[in-house]
Amino acid sequence: MKNVKIDLGNLKKESMDSVSPMERREFLKIGLIITGVFAGGTVLSAVSNFNSVFASPEEAAEKYPYKPHYGMVIRQDRCIDCERCIDACTLTNDVPSYGWRTRILEKDVPDATGRKREFIPVLCNQCNNPPCVRACPTRATVKDEKTGIVLMRSYKCIGCKNCMLACPYSARYFNEERHAIDKCNFCYDTRLSKGEKLTACAAACPTGARNFGDLSDPDSDVYKMVHQLERTVWVLRPEVGAKPNVFYTKG
Amino acid sequence: MGNEVKQSVKTSEIMDGLTKSLKSSFLVEWYSTLVGFLSGSKSFYVLLGIGILIVYAGTMGAFDAFRIGYRHAYGVTRDIPWGILISTYIFFVVTSTGLCIVSAIGHVFGVKDFMPVVKRAVFLSIVTITAGFTVIFFEIENPIRMALYNVISPGLTSNIWWMGTLYGIYMFFMIVEFIFILLDNHRLATYFGLSGLIAGIAAHSNLGAIFGMLHAREYWYGPYLPVYFIASALMSGCATIIFFTWLGYKITNEKMDRPMLRSLEAVSKLCMLMIAVILFLTVWKIITGLVGGPDKIEALRAMMTGPYAFNFWVLEMLIGLVVPFIIFLSSKGKNVGMSFLASAMMVFAIFFMRYDLVVIGQIVPVYHELGVREYAGLAAYTPTFHEIMVVVAGLGITATTFLVGEKVFGGHKSEIH
Numbered sequence: 140m141k142n143v144k145i146d147l148g149n150l151k152k153e154s155m156d157s158v159s160p161m162e163r164r165e166f167l168k169i170g171l172i173i174t175g176v177f178a179g180g181t182v183l184s185a186v187s188n189f190n191s192v193f194a195s196p197e198e199a200a201e202k203y204p205y206k207p208h209y210g211m212v213i214r215q216d217r218c219i220d221c222e223r224c225i226d227a228c229t230l231t232n233d234v235p236s237y238g239w240r241t242r243i244l245e246k247d248v249p250d251a252t253g254r255k256r257e258f259i260p261v262l263c264n265q266c267n268n269p270p271c272v273r274a275c276p277t278r279a280t281v282k283d284e285k286t287g288i289v290l291m292r293s294y295k296c297i298g299c300k301n302c303m304l305a306c307p308y309s310a311r312y313f314n315e316e317r318h319a320i321d322k323c324n325f326c327y328d329t330r331l332s333k334g335e336k337l338t339a340c341a342a343a344c345p346t347g348a349r350n351f352g353d354l355s356d357p358d359s360d361v362y363k364m365v366h367q368l369e370r371t372v373w374v375l376r377p378e379v380g381a382k383p384n385v386f387y388t389k390g
Numbered sequence: 391m392g393n394e395v396k397q398s399v400k401t402s403e404i405m406d407g408l409t410k411s412l413k414s415s416f417l418v419e420w421y422s423t424l425v426g427f428l429s430g431s432k433s434f435y436v437l438l439g440i441g442i443l444i445v446y447a448g449t450m451g452a453f454d455a456f457r458i459g460y461r462h463a464y465g466v467t468r469d470i471p472w473g474i475l476i477s478t479y480i481f482f483v484v485t486s487t488g489l490c491i492v493s494a495i496g497h498v499f500g501v502k503d504f505m506p507v508v509k510r511a512v513f514l515s516i517v518t519i520t521a522g523f524t525v526i527f528f529e530i531e532n533p534i535r536m537a538l539y540n541v542i543s544p545g546l547t548s549n550i551w552w553m554g555t556l557y558g559i560y561m562f563f564m565i566v567e568f569i570f571i572l573l574d575n576h577r578l579a580t581y582f583g584l585s586g587l588i589a590g591i592a593a594h595s596n597l598g599a600i601f602g603m604l605h606a607r608e609y610w611y612g613p614y615l616p617v618y619f620i621a622s623a624l625m626s627g628c629a630t631i632i633f634f635t636w637l638g639y640k641i642t643n644e645k646m647d648r649p650m651l652r653s654l655e656a657v658s659k660l661c662m663l664m665i666a667v668i669l670f671l672t673v674w675k676i677i678t679g680l681v682g683g684p685d686k687i688e689a690l691r692a693m694m695t696g697p698y699a700f701n702f703w704v705l706e707m708l709i710g711l712v713v714p715f716i717i718f719l720s721s722k723g724k725n726v727g728m729s730f731l732a733s734a735m736m737v738f739a740i741f742f743m744r745y746d747l748v749v750i751g752q753i754v755p756v757y758h759e760l761g762v763r764e765y766a767g768l769a770a771y772t773p774t775f776h777e778i779m780v781v782v783a784g785l786g787i788t789a790t791t792f793l794v795g796e797k798v799f800g801g802h803k804s805e806i807h
Binding site: 303 | 459461466468469471472530531532533535536539540543544545547548549550551554600603604605606607683752755756757759760761762763764765
C-alpha cells in the first residue's frame with residue numbers, strides 16, 4: 140500500500156455537475172435520457188427513452204384516444220410568474236376572487252444555472268382516467284367524448300365536494316355564483332367552441348411557458364414537445380394513475 | 391298477530407297483515423300511548439323541553455348558515471372540503487348501522503341474549519340515521535338537486551351514489567321493521583330486519599369506500615376503510631345501545647329485569663371484542679402506514695406527534711378504547727353502571743374518531759410532495775360556530791327523539807320470544 144498515491148487535489152467529481160452541457164448534449168443525441176437529473180438525484184444513469192415514448196402509431200392512438208385530444212405542455216423554466224395567464228383566465232371564465240382555475244406555484248431550487256426558484260403553473264389535467272368523474276354521484280362532471288376535456292354540468296351538481304377530494308391536482312373549487320363546482324375546462328365554452336385555437340392562459344403567456352394543442356396530431360407543437368428525445372417530459376403525481384394530459388418539461 | 395302468516399312472504403300478505411293490525415289494535419295502542427305520554431313526570435318534560443330548545447337553536451343556526459352561504463359560514467376550504475359536518479354525519483350513520491347489526495343479532499339471527507335490546511336498537515337506528523340525514527342536508531350545497539339528480543342522473547361508479555341510495559332503502563326497511571315489531575308481527579319484522587341489515591352493511595361499506603377509493607388521497611386509499619367501518623359500526627352500536635338503555639331506565643325510573651341485565655352483559659362482551667378488533671386494525675394501519683409514501687407518513691406523524699396527537703392518544707385511544715376495555719374487562723359486563731360509564735366514554739370519543747378520520751385524511755395537501763412554498767405546511771381546519779350548531783341540531787334530534795320514544799313506546803319493553 141505504500142506505493143499507492145492518490146492525488147486528492149486532482150480527483151474528478153463523478154456527480155452531475157461535472158458533466159459539461161456539450162457532453163450531455165452529445166450523449167442525448169444517441170437517443171438516451173439521463174435519469175436522476177430532475178429528481179434531484181446525484182446518480183447519473185442513461186436509459187433508452189424510446190420505449191417510454193411510443194413503439195407504434197397504434198400505441199399513440201391508444202394514449203390519445205380523443206380527436207382532437209387537447210393537452211398542454213408547460214415549459215417550466217420559461218415561466219416567470221407574471222400571472223398574465225391567471226388574469227386572462229379570471230377574466231375569460233368569470234373566476235371569483237376566492238377561487239382559481241389555474242395558479243402558479245413557487246419552488247425554491249438552489250440551481251446550477253443561478254436561478255433561485257422555479258415556477259410551476261398548475262391547472263386541471265383533463266385526465267384520461269379522471270378520478271373526479273368516477274366519484275360524482277349525479278354525473279355532473281363528465282369526460283367529453285370528443286375532446287377529452289373534463290366538463291361540468293353545473294345544473295346537476297349537488298355540491299357534495301367528493302370530486303374536490305378525488306382530484307389529485309386540487310383543480311376544483313365550489314363556485315358560489317354557479318352553485319356548483321367550477322374547474323378549468325381548457326376554455327371550452329368561452330373560447331374553443333367559438334373557434335379560438337388556444338386557451339386564454341396559453342394565448343396570454345408571453346414566454347411560451349404554456350403550450351396548448353392537439354396531442355393526437357403529430358404535426359402539432361405540443362405533440363413534438365412531448366415526443367422528443369432531448370428533454371425529459373413528466374407529469375405531476377403520476378403515481379395516482381389518473382393519466383393526466385398536462386405535461387411538464389424544461390430546457 | 392303473526393300466527394296466521396305461515397307461508398312465504400308476499401306483498402299482499404304484508405299489506406293484509408298491516409291493515410288487519412291497523413283495524414284492531416293500532417289506533418287503540420296509539421291512543422293509550424298518547425295518554426301515557428301526557429302523564430309523564432315533571433322532570434321528563436323539563437328534559438324534553440331542553441331537548442326541543444337544543445334542536446330549535448341548532449336548526450336556527452343551520453338555517454342562518456344557509457342564509458349567509460356555506461362558504462362564509464363554514465370553516466371548510468378548498469384544501470379541506472370535508473369538515474365536522476361530514477364526520478358528524480359519519481358518526482350518526484355508523485351508530486345507526488351498528489344499532490341495526492346489534493338488533494339483527496337478536497332479531498334476525500335469534501341470539502336470545504340480544505332480544506331485550508332489539509326494540510330500542512331498531513328505534514334508535516332510525517333516530518340516528520334521521521339525525522345523520524339532517525346534518526348532511528345542511529352540508530350538501532344543493533340538497534334539492536340531490537333528491538332530483540340522484541334519481542334521474544345516477545352516477546353508478548360513485549360510492550356516494552350507492553351510499554345515499556342504499557341508506558335511503560335501509561331507512562325504509564328499518565322503519566317498516568319497527569312498525570311490524572310494534573304490531574307484534576315478528577315474522578315480517580324479521581324479514582325487514584334482514585333486508586335492513588343487508589342494505590345497511592352495503593351502504594356502510596360504501597361509506598368507507600368513499601374514502602377508500604380516493605386514490606389521490608394516500609391516507610385513505612385502500613380496502614382498509616370499508617372493512618374498518620363495518621367493525622367500527624358494530625363497536626359503536628354496542629356502546630350506543632348500552633348507553634341509551636341505561637339512560638332509558640333512568641328516565642322511567644325502573645329497575646332492569648333479569649333478561650335485560652343478561653342482555654347488557656352479552657352486549658358488553660361483544661363491545662369488548664369489537665374494541666379489540668378496532669385496536670388491532672388501528673395498530674396495523676399505523677405500522678403499515680409508516681413504511682408507506684411520504685404523504686401518509688406525514689399524516690400519521692400529525693396524528694401521533696403533531697396537532698392531532700391529543701385527539702388520537704387521549705380521546706381516541708384512552709377514552710375511546712383502552713379505558714372502556716379495562717372497565718368492561720374488570721366488571722365482566724355484569725355491573726350495569728360501569729358498562730354505562732364505559733359506553734358513555736366510547737360514544738363521546740367515537741365522535742372524535744370520525745372527526746380525525748375525516749380531517750387527517752385531508753391535511754396533507756395534494757402538492758405537498760412537489761416541494762412548493764404554497765403547500766409546504768399542513769392544511770388546517772377549525773369548525774366554525776355555524777358548523778357546531780348543525781352538529782348540535784343533530785345531537786338534539788337524537789336526544790329529543792330518544793326521550794319521546796322512551797315515553798311513547800313504553801320503555802321499549804319487548805315481548806319478543
